[in-house]
Amino acid sequence: MVTNNNEKMQELTVEEKLQNLYELQRIDTEIDKIKTLRGELPLEVQDLEDEIAGLETRIENLKVELGELDKTSSTRKMDIKKAEEAIKKYSEQLDNVRNNREYDALSKEIEFQKLEIELQEKRIREAQKAKAEKEALMEESKKRYEDKVSDLEAKKGELNDIINETHKDEESLQTKSEELAATIDERLLTAYRRIRSNARNGLAVVTVDRDACGGCFNKIPPQRQLDIRSRKKIIVCEYCGRILIDKYICDYDGSQQKADLEALLDAQKKKGRRLRKSEE
Known part of the structure; x- marks a missing residue:
């Protein structure tokens, strides 16, 4: 089959090859x-899809980070509660100390627990600030995500309309192109x-x-x-x-050449008439 096609190609004259080309x-x-009619729409759709995928990843990451901040804050609150219980216990023990050494040791433990509470409260405030910032970023990302999804739906609709209008023509032309390419x-x-x-x-x-x-x-x-x-x-x-x-x-019947020749003769006649008028 391939050999027959090659033989047919070799049988074609240069003129026939040029006509096929x-x-x-x-x-x-x-x-x-x-394809030009579609313009940049396919690329725009792809860019929007990529951006939406990126926003989805960002939103999921922010959800995880917010969850971690909440978990951390809960742990620090528990640490504060434990420190408060320790202070209460050490304070009660102060009433039963037998010497200055025990008193000093308990006082230091109470002071340490108070410092621990201050530290944990500071870290909770920092976590709350970070949470507020991430929540703001989350809202912004969600808003942008919704806008991009809306844009994508519009672009896809526009692209699909063009594809539906031109699909049959493009498919037919593509088939013809492949058939002609097989003859070259x-x-x-x-x-x-x-x-x-x-x-x-x-x-x-x-x-x-x-x-x-x-x-x-x-x-x-x-x-x-x-x-x-x-x-x-x-x-x-x-x-x-x-x-x-x-x-x-590709002017197989000579009609185009004939029309061009007639147009040339007509132009020469008009030029001749203008020259005669100018001479008069």
Whole structure:
């Protein structure tokens, strides 16, 4: 099967190869227009999805951190309660001391427990301040999350509308593009795709228009134009590397060439009439 396809490709004339390339370019350009219609929407949707995922992670992390702060505050409150109980116990023992050494030792323990209470209260205040800051950040993150989800739904809706409108056309064009690509030999197809990927407007095959390349608009020498019109070999622009064809290559019935010739003759007649009037 592959051998038969290769044989058919080899049987094609240069003119037929150029015609197939031109048709492929025309179809791929239509696909590009559909993709342009979508604009930056696919990227915007992806960016919003990434940002929403980041916000979800941040909100979950804040929930964990708030939980840890609450747990820490509860532990410190328990430590304060234990210290208060110790102070009460040591204070009662002061009434039964037998010497100054025991009195001093108990007094130091009471002082130590009071300092411990002050330290734990300070840490609780710090935790409460950190909690308030994280709660504010949580509210801000939630608000931003809701806004981004709303934006995402709108962008997705807009993108889906465009996709629904163009899906059938794009699918049909894609099928045609693949069918045409199968008729072009691999080396030529690879060159076509390489040129297309490097060209800003995606044009790899262009016509010669007004003696210039239709891609970069540099002038084409007359002899080279004759070679292009002969359709005997594949010629590329020496400036931009695009494949050059004459504008009538797919004018199978000659109607376009005939119309252009009539327009040229009409323009020459009008020019002649203007010259005669000026001479009079």
